[in-house]
Amino acid sequence: MLKVERVSKHFGGVYANRDVSLDVAEGELRGVIGPNGAGKSTLFNLIAGHLRPDAGSISLAGAHIDRLPPHVRARRGVAIVFQGARLFAGMSLLQNVMVGAHAQSRAGLVSAAFRPPAQRREEREIRATAEQCLDRVGLLELADRPAEGLPLGQQRRLQVARALAGRPRLLLLDEPASGLRAAERTQLADLIRELNGAGTTILLVEHDVGMVTSLAHRITVLDLGAVIADGTPAEVTSDPAVVKAYLGT
Numbered sequence: 001m002l003k004v005e006r007v008s009k010h011f012g013g014v015y016a017n018r019d020v021s022l023d024v025a026e027g028e029l030r031g032v033i034g035p036n037g038a039g040k041s042t043l044f045n046l047i048a049g050h051l052r053p054d055a056g057s058i059s060l061a062g063a064h065i066d067r068l069p070p071h072v073r074a075r076r077g078v079a080i081v082f083q084g085a086r087l088f089a090g091m092s093l094l095q096n097v098m099v100g101a102h103a104q105s106r107a108g109l110v111s112a113a114f115r116p117p118a119q120r121r122e123e124r125e126i127r128a129t130a131e132q133c134l135d136r137v138g139l140l141e142l143a144d145r146p147a148e149g150l151p152l153g154q155q156r157r158l159q160v161a162r163a164l165a166g167r168p169r170l171l172l173l174d175e176p177a178s179g180l181r182a183a184e185r186t187q188l189a190d191l192i193r194e195l196n197g198a199g200t201t202i203l204l205v206e207h208d209v210g211m212v213t214s215l216a217h218r219i220t221v222l223d224l225g226a227v228i229a230d231g232t233p234a235e236v237t238s239d240p241a242v243v244k245a246y247l248g249t
């Protein structure tokens with residue numbers, strides 16, 4: 001489904017990604033771990049198209065996507081929930097998700113206010129899709145309340161709903177559980193497992209190694225921009241190089 005081949009990206013003198021290769025099978029839930037500054041967010045931004053690699057290639061379902069802008073990659077099924085992603089506080093939960101859905105529609109968000117009648121049907125479809133997405137993350141009852149003041153656990157699930165609006169085949173989640181309390185974490189982990197079970201391929205960056213090892217089929221470990229290990233949770237967590245670089249600290 002996803003093939004990242006020898007990708008590098010530097011910012012000035014810092015190699016954020018160095019010769020990174022990654023092969024993710026369709027239906028897989030892949031964990032990506034590593035210390036702060038290891039290059040995890042950079043890798044996700046390269047895959048989603050918000051950064052361009054200096055070298056290497058990225059393909060999705062056999063087609064190169066390297067040169068496509070982020071919105072085109074989104075239409076091909078790549079969705080990202082950014083680390084520390086924000087919501088539109090003044091909008092309702094439903095509107096927050098509809099913004100995600102509009103970004104995927106042919107017309108796009110900009111023209112939403114000037115829709116001819118032919119597009120009203122699309123508008124209704126977008127609303128229905130947004131409601132389905134809220135339902136999948138367990139927030140449908142709260143659809144019309146403002147996003148402002150939402151507990152952090154619900155904010156994160158709303159961000160997932162927004163990403164789902166694009167009907168992704170590949171969902172990139174960058175530290176979705178950071179700052180969550182134990183109960184919220186469990187709820188989010190259940191949701192991630194459920195989405196993956198329903199067929200969405202998922203890449204999960206998470207600081208909580210326990211959460212990653214319990215969810216992921218395989219884990220890729222980054223350190224200083226490079227892949228230092230790749231394997232099953234058991235293989236990776238017993239790898240001396242991983243323990244030294246990451247788990248031991």
Ligand code: ADP
Nearest residue numbers: 011014015016035036037038039040041042043
């Ligand atoms: P992680 O998500 O694993 O914490 P990042 O991908 O955010 O790591 O960062 C990897 C390295 O690249 C870090 O040294 C970081 O400071 C640097 N970096 C990331 N983004 C930028 C940027 N836009 N400009 C300059 N340096 C950056």
Ligand code: MG
Nearest residue numbers: 040041042083
């Ligand atoms: Mg990061």
